[in-house]
Amino acid sequence: MKNLSSIFYGGDYNPDQWPDEIYQEDMRLFKLAGINIITIPVFSWALLQPSEDEYKFEWLDKILDLAWENGISVCLATSTAAQPSWMSKKYPEMLPVDFYGRRRKHGGRVNFCPNNEKYHEFSTKLTGLMAERYKNHPAIALWHIGNEYGNYCYCDKCEEEFRNWAKKRYGTIENLNKKWYLNFWGHTIYDWDEIVIPSGLSEVWMDGWTAKTNFQSIAIDYNRFMSESVFNCYKAEYDIIKNITPEIPITTNLMGTFKPLDYFKWAEYMDIISWDNYPSLTDPMFKTAMRHDLMRGLKDGKPFLLMEQTPSQQNWQPYNSVKRPGVLRLQSYQTLAHGADAIMFFQLRQSIGACEKYHGAVISHAGHENTRVFKELTQIGDELKALGDKTIDSRMQAKVAIVFDWENWWAVEFSSGPSKDLNYVEQVEKYYEAFYNMNIAVDMVKPEADLSQYKIVVAPVLYMLRPGVAKNFESYVENGGTFVTTFFSGYVDETDIVKVGGYPGELRKLLGLWVEEIDAIFPDMSNSIVMKETVGKLEKEYISKMLCDILNVETAKVLAVYGKDFYAGKPALTVNNFGKGKAYYIATDPEQSFIAGLMEVLCEDNSITAPFQAKAGVEIAQRFKDDKEITFIMNYNDEDVVINLKDENYIDLIKNKGKKGEILIKSKDVLVLERKI
């Protein structure tokens, strides 16, 4: 956020759960911890609108004024994530119908049909009233619409709207029959109202946690339609607010790799991205890093806000461990390192009732500042003050991009065959991890992105190619880029119809090969990749699993072959010279050391290097602003490490002192270094 004077530090505040007496104490503790922003009122619709014709904002006025008097900004939430109980009762069709056709009862949150007109009417009315009331309030720094959207619905209204959506998208019944491949199993239709929404009562079923379907085209389209329907709830509020307070940025809190919503589409209508990050004790750091990069990537690298993390404990995970000393600080700096301009928490004061009462908070149930966690929070608050605006609005500069695509995700996992174990995000993570471990910056991009700034582009398991995507990759490689893709790529178009003539369809020319068969092997089986020649550090043999393409090269060169089974000797890794660039194809699912080795070679070939040499467990990431390079170093290890800054002159931004040469970074410590470039 351009004009920010310091990093946002604060989080969700729930005074509506407390008596007035406590507010002054809250303010005292907030200031003690260095908090400069509160998000409010996320879930107060019922308080704000006690009945259809009645609104009560006075209590909120008081909190906003109090915050401002205490020098604290407000992220103003529109409170539309949970409609009042009286509203559900009066308009029961506002409640969604679930996957199995059951009308939900009032309860939970984000529990409304996204296509319900009354919901739209009431939510935009409330938002408009709030915007008008608070448009000039000095505390308002940001708008926060709804909360953690994700509500799919399967009601009759949604079915009707889906029919309209399909009509608009496909124009004619004839075209629809073709695009949805409806002659299969005699599903040919003659009228739009023969369209049935795909659900647990029609074409979809759950295979464990994964939805499977008879008609991938319809199921993918329903995801598109639902992602849009939910988005329209957001957008309706956005338009109202933007009209009234055009200067105040608007966001909603996203959830990282959240499958139901195509966030690239959403991002177009978000002034700034924000998201909620809840790693568990055992999640490796690279996974969080990737999600930060993905969220940053939604708006082409613009800084984002971390809207929620927990100060220590979660409540909804199976095992809700406390964060070990220093870990919250490490995670917070990792967040900054990957492009955030805000470190915010759920929640500021710990609830004492309902399901989130054992979720960590800035002010815990103990109710005072004499806790380990509060001390850590205070330290971070102090340090962020020291950083001031030095990192704000700075950008990362990645030479590597990894393609990520929600529609492809849906398509891959709706697929019937070849292997139930194929998980799109896991595949992407493998490539991300390889770069992460080398401390090489990565942008997460959509397939249609402008790739010209990248030296390496990796598109793992890009099964679905929308129109123009293959061309985008071809142009990129023609101009000298290095492109990597894998098995199960290029199979289908945007309606999940196979491109015949040999996989990977439109990528065949770029890759210089065609895939004849794709073998699915059982979890207790493996094949191997045998290098034909040494490629960087890659030599000898690597285990591969799950899927093995049996392919025929056309113009590509074979770098490695299978070591086992009847396709031993057939290509497992190829490279194709294309224009000024190269296109690699990985025909199977290799062990991580193979991916790491290959990505290392590609980085060497492209002269992409880490900022510093560092041992494992040390993450280094950089942001750039004007003529400054800001380097974040996080030592996740249980041991101290030494890093050689060489002769460069750096400023330690936290301690505000110079650094050069060999420096020691203690276990669990962080360093933020600025250098003029």
Next chain:
Amino acid sequence: MKNLSSIFYGGDYNPDQWPDEIYQEDMRLFKLAGINIITIPVFSWALLQPSEDEYKFEWLDKILDLAWENGISVCLATSTAAQPSWMSKKYPEMLPVDFYGRRRKHGGRVNFCPNNEKYHEFSTKLTGLMAERYKNHPAIALWHIGNEYGNYCYCDKCEEEFRNWAKKRYGTIENLNKKWYLNFWGHTIYDWDEIVIPSGLSEVWMDGWTAKTNFQSIAIDYNRFMSESVFNCYKAEYDIIKNITPEIPITTNLMGTFKPLDYFKWAEYMDIISWDNYPSLTDPMFKTAMRHDLMRGLKDGKPFLLMEQTPSQQNWQPYNSVKRPGVLRLQSYQTLAHGADAIMFFQLRQSIGACEKYHGAVISHAGHENTRVFKELTQIGDELKALGDKTIDSRMQAKVAIVFDWENWWAVEFSSGPSKDLNYVEQVEKYYEAFYNMNIAVDMVKPEADLSQYKIVVAPVLYMLRPGVAKNFESYVENGGTFVTTFFSGYVDETDIVKVGGYPGELRKLLGLWVEEIDAIFPDMSNSIVMKETVGKLEKEYISKMLCDILNVETAKVLAVYGKDFYAGKPALTVNNFGKGKAYYIATDPEQSFIAGLMEVLCEDNSITAPFQAKAGVEIAQRFKDDKEITFIMNYNDEDVVINLKDENYIDLIKNKGKKGEILIKSKDVLVLERKI
């Protein structure tokens, strides 16, 4: 039962499944086996009432007369556990609605809405007619209402009644909003009819076999309401019967640690407790012992009836093993040892159709007495005759109490966080096992119980403290008691609202500490408890798992600390002197040897000892009556054991001869010894 001349021996009898011809043969076999009571007619409503205005008791008259002619008493069942099919058809709202909002069809048993008015009308009418008809029948020894109650319902009528219940409990909407913490997630309501029952369509979902919820307060209250609703079915019949046959005791068969019903509440309206015991081959004996003690504890130690066990095999367990030779006898004596005055079976004659046909029976499918199982049954029958009334109405005398609480159970397991593995009954069992293995008698009591008779009171994971409970514990300790509690205790009040200011809330003063954090560790992780000094046999280090409090002592003394992780050195076991007594706090979930060791120390400190020294696998329990002490010794081992009775003069009640000094108890044998005290 006070005036009983010998232990009840018999069980559920189903002549309604057989032609008349077989009855005489049944009587012959019953007498052969020593049977003196039959329970009938548990499931004959449809036979007794063929239509709305028609009743047929003649066939039942015949059976009752026949029993009496053969010297057999009758436990008269009211037959209201399964309404007739015609009734469900005519009054479909009698059928319950399930957790997912589906109206059940007729079938199964205990398949009615507990709040249905027609059910109440018809069940009490039948019961009244039976009571009038048989009030003077000499065979009637006992009333048995319904059968294994437990029917939760989620219908509109239940929703309406739940609203009334809540109104009565909370008085005002304002108070309800506060007690249910409804401002959370904007659930604030303005009208009673905005209350929605918690179900799979609103606020509850299943996580494996455990229900989880957004609003613990509502979910716990729905359990309270349902436990009461079902109880009201029982009570309605109770009142009718009591009015007509005030002298005949009334019971219904409970099911041990059965989560849906708060049996402590039920017990107030039961003249005598009875329950059904179905251990599997691999259940350790201490688990059954604990359930006997719990059932006995429901009415403060009054003897109970074992209403059902199987002579050998079950049908509904995954693996229905036969009982090994001697095991039925061991289990029967264990039951007596823990306070029973009846040993009864399901079933007397084995069904030949439907789902219980492979459930063991006194008269098996073979149809005659020449079976291993019948011979064992006959032996037990003979022995019980020998015992006569010697054990009847005798009491156990425990110096140790373990607190057990249904509402706490619900609250602990509805909790969102800290660990999904926290299982209330398992935690209680750990402490019970420690005493059991020492052959030290335990009473299972509710938190509000009068504790003055106990030297040790253990309240594991007592997360919810109802009003007065903390005071009860404080008074107990002040007066010299030894109190033990654990992690996750004292967090919330009776509406699941956290007591702020540091856990364990109202127990903080008694325990002399406050808990700052509670760490949940993964199943493959562990910490350890390191003794600061030797406490009894406890020395060195013990593994601990699952949950680890990080706490600060105030007045308590630290006896042991954690051995690992960032809280190594912080207290894991503390003791606080309070008045004349001591209060122990176990901050984590230790391995069993630690609990055993600590309980042993506490017993030594309080001079609590076992009746005899015995090796593992020998259970010893005592009952007392007038000036007699009756000692039951069960040798579960595959080897004989020797026990030294010292110089005391005992009478072997089964063989009616004297015993003293060293005696041999054969493998799988039992001994019942009487001594004058």
Next chain:
Amino acid sequence: MKNLSSIFYGGDYNPDQWPDEIYQEDMRLFKLAGINIITIPVFSWALLQPSEDEYKFEWLDKILDLAWENGISVCLATSTAAQPSWMSKKYPEMLPVDFYGRRRKHGGRVNFCPNNEKYHEFSTKLTGLMAERYKNHPAIALWHIGNEYGNYCYCDKCEEEFRNWAKKRYGTIENLNKKWYLNFWGHTIYDWDEIVIPSGLSEVWMDGWTAKTNFQSIAIDYNRFMSESVFNCYKAEYDIIKNITPEIPITTNLMGTFKPLDYFKWAEYMDIISWDNYPSLTDPMFKTAMRHDLMRGLKDGKPFLLMEQTPSQQNWQPYNSVKRPGVLRLQSYQTLAHGADAIMFFQLRQSIGACEKYHGAVISHAGHENTRVFKELTQIGDELKALGDKTIDSRMQAKVAIVFDWENWWAVEFSSGPSKDLNYVEQVEKYYEAFYNMNIAVDMVKPEADLSQYKIVVAPVLYMLRPGVAKNFESYVENGGTFVTTFFSGYVDETDIVKVGGYPGELRKLLGLWVEEIDAIFPDMSNSIVMKETVGKLEKEYISKMLCDILNVETAKVLAVYGKDFYAGKPALTVNNFGKGKAYYIATDPEQSFIAGLMEVLCEDNSITAPFQAKAGVEIAQRFKDDKEITFIMNYNDEDVVINLKDENYIDLIKNKGKKGEILIKSKDVLVLERKI
């Protein structure tokens, strides 16, 4: 099929999914591969009948003519497996209601209520129109009704029809109450409309993948009723067609050991059996062999058609491996070896949309003939031409029968107790495997079959004995047969009512023993079978698991006893001389080597031998026709094997040259040898 000049080779063809332009290319490729039959139109009802009063056959005329012009026959499908969308919309009660009472929406396939009158009306009308239109078309070789039937429904109409069905079967309410054992749990009814269908809302629930119930009798009858209801859909079309084209054989594709339908009943109305075979990579060959034999057994050994297999890959399995080189050919010859006259595929041209697009096909997505799989297909096509009609209508000659019974399957797995791990098909497979590994032919027969041609009859776990079955076995043994049965046999009659007086009920005399108890042991436990004397190769001790009868011999001789537990020394294997024959009883679930050893002894005793001596992994099976013996040898091994034909003169039918003495069969190769007898 009697007048066939060569084996059918072809499969499901879907030109309705493709533009006209492709048809000529399809014909070219079909002929290249040797294809002589296409199945069409399996799923084109919506195309054939665009609205209630409109039919369009022209496109189909064209395809049929084109096929015939290219010398290709047609298996004419009636297209009634998936009704048009407009039909479901107009007649919503055509859609089935699922196990949990939810009306399905249009979608999937075989998604109609089998008792829906409109479905019957429309399906028979379409079939009639097709039969009239094509009755003289020269291409039509075969009728294919519906597709993979199996649609259970739980709607009100089905409930009504089930009541009628029960009334017809049981005559009086009194008899119904008795046969369904309705006095149990007070289920006694007084009116037919008190019958409730057994479902997830009444008496049935899922225990993992197995349905369990309170009332086995009702559940088994509902399966009978549903199997019949679905059959009636088939039969209605059959009758229409048979009337119009009496000469053309009619079939529908079955699915091997498919639990919902009693295929023995269906077979009576099928002119020729056909079935779909989809083994996965890891399925052992004997399992497929058994299913071929079961399908052949449905019509007493008449040849069957393999209607579907995949050329390489499946799509709906968890791991859809490609078939290794040679495997398709091995599987195809195995099919012929077990009695097939057709080798057909799903699918001829690979779909490019919907859920079967990654299912293998003769013409793959590559779209041409230059693939490994197409080459294998062509080789098989060429070889089948070489075989001509030599194997057609030949029969197998088995001396061993294994009893298989659907109703027994239902009854065994609906049973509540003794062990949840008891799986009927697995038990049958164990005995089948023993004979298969010896290359001894087996017929799979129903319990009522004429057994006079067999020397050995094995009836594993024949829990349910319908009237006459025990007599059938007794007569068979009296006349010199060797009979084998196992634990959990003979318990109940056809309504699942126990035969009292000692298991195995009506088989007690034949076996000369009675079973007193049946112990269920846990999966991690075992017992052992200790031979009392050496029986063939059986000596010493064998592991046994799951269930252990504790039995008393009457006239039987004890061959082996238990080695452990309290029933050590009690009989585990017995034999009873009965008339001229012998009846064996296996009292527990032994390890496979025991079963193999025992079956080997029985074969030796009965002079049953394999055609040739062969090593493991070589399957040998024979068919006979007139004075010819045709021997199929499949070498599944990764190594070549040698077989000694001795001095006999054989003709290699594929290569059309003589063979004798020692011959080499390469790894994965097959041999078809003809010899005059």
